[in-house]
Amino acid sequence: MRFETSTIKDIAKALGLSTSTVSRALRDRYEISEETKKLVLAYAEKVNYRANPIARSLKERRSYSIGIIVSEIANNFFSQVINGIESIAYDRDYHVIISQSHESYKQEKLNVEHLASRSIDGLLIALSSETQDIDYLRSLYAKGLPIVFFDRVPKDFETHKVIANNFKGSFDATEHLILSGKRIIAHLTNSENLSITKERLEGYKAALAKYHIEFKPELVKYCQHGGMHSAELEQAVKELLPFNPDGIFISSDRLTTGCIMALKKTNPEVAHKIAIAGFTNSNLVELFNPSLTSVKQPAFEMGQVATELLISMIEAKRPITEFETKVLDTELVKMAKR
């Protein structure tokens, strides 16, 4: 803000003290008499003093804020994660700054670098589907920026990570399809770059294997843009239909809703014949028609856990050498009976 507001200096002058004393009183430092502290606090209250966080950041080289990078806030999963992050961060006196990569590597890098230059104390990030090169993150990390990955994590990066049990979630969903009698189960998934894509594919394969159903690579379709481009998605669906799948297991929020939409639009006659099971954190699934079986990730909790880990890194006295990868269980919400 470009307008006047009372500063430590003003208080010092008004009270005939030095700025150092005032600062110490406000920050509740050790070497300060009860009396002066009371005095300063009372006066500060009176003039409605607000510390200038910018000045503090500059001096201390930290900002008490943490950066978040997600691909889209419009995605229920991510907005729930953000709520989880906020719930912990605010408790611990951190603020959060949210940025969207829109699944673009370039945008992601730009945002991260801007956040870093704004002195964020730590970063929580779910990689974009385009991202392959994470050297820019490595270099920030090497310079001392604490980073915690969630959901979409890189391998070969030694830090805390929080993910869902993607293998089990996929396994359960696929098994559910099989147990309801489906035999030709397609798999629609995200960019191959993503960790979640690989893990979910494995779960799908394992479920097929358990029931002795042959895995057919042609039944797996990847969408580079994670469902952001409807044309890409429709194309994938179109390529899948000739195999006459009776079930589709879909591995991400955007893709799940997008796929149903594409089916309804391009092949309404089969839309109800194909059973769908997919990852989604939409709180509107109950309204969907055709209905579907959904795999819900513990998004809020994931945000909380990631934030706790990040803050522990930020506030650690000594360099951390032991890192954890927390794995949280997903929940299978079975399709309503029709």
Next chain:
Amino acid sequence: MRFETSTIKDIAKALGLSTSTVSRALRDRYEISEETKKLVLAYAEKVNYRANPIARSLKERRSYSIGIIVSEIANNFFSQVINGIESIAYDRDYHVIISQSHESYKQEKLNVEHLASRSIDGLLIALSSETQDIDYLRSLYAKGLPIVFFDRVPKDFETHKVIANNFKGSFDATEHLILSGKRIIAHLTNSENLSITKERLEGYKAALAKYHIEFKPELVKYCQHGGMHSAELEQAVKELLPFNPDGIFISSDRLTTGCIMALKKTNPEVAHKIAIAGFTNSNLVELFNPSLTSVKQPAFEMGQVATELLISMIEAKRPITEFETKVLDTELVKMAKR
């Protein structure tokens, strides 16, 4: 970041220049020789110099960032608005900081004040449903913080505002219900505090009047928490059903989806008999069952327009005395035939 990075001082020392000269070269000021400028820029490039925005903010008392307050990013309408805001802001070299009020007045005030203390250059805000007292905004505004309201705007606040044509949107939706033969049309709406609530109620009334249908206050139910508390919503729906409505016009995103959900849950047998028309920007309406007629707000555009207005205020040379309230048209998306 608490780690070393090259500064203007470093460059000055390395090149045997003064910090002032380097600063001028970097900022492309007038009084500087081409030669030195080239030299400095080349070196800056080489050492990958990044200006420290914190220092700049402190010095200039502005931050090239704008604050956004919405109630929930998980709401499609707001996340689309945010995308619109970003699209303009980034073009004009501003960054955005998003905060959520979660429909709480206290949280809203806290967030605004934090943003203000972080030297945001301007504020874009949609009021929370709880907010009645906006004196804290007035006082910031009086101190020089540019504010543009969107969607949920206060009256008696002289500044730019951007809203949807709520009256017409409601009128159209209600008329649509009437034209499809409905006669007992209930209205489920937000907190009475909100500007949108009043405007939408008027549109609803006007449509009823046009077709000589008596307006009955008991058919209007307000939800203080805007659909955030499902109990409140279910209660409202329960109170409406005894009147045997054959149509419901709903005035907000959260309420629309929430109401359908409540109907399905508590009275599945009537859920399909009641025609629903409601405001929502969900991109999943096509999947809903029962289907509904939706009023879509031009959310992205609203964000864009609001941001343009805000930036014009921020960059205005002289105090602005003429303010506009832009009204954008909504779009009625009629229910698919069943």
Next chain:
DNA sequence: GACGTTTTTGGGAACGTTTGCACACTTTTT
């Protein structure tokens, strides 16, 4: 070559904090 004018550069204060150090004053110890 002295002088004025213009262009380029440097010195240094300022933005609002925090903090190491020194100093003054009290209290305790010897």
Next chain:
DNA sequence: AAAAAGTGTGCAAACGTTCCCAAAAACGTC
């Protein structure tokens, strides 16, 4: 009674910029 230890305060530097002001350099004119 002097020395030591403890407590509270102030001074001043620092964080990385920007920008006013003055100095220096370059150039033109007579």
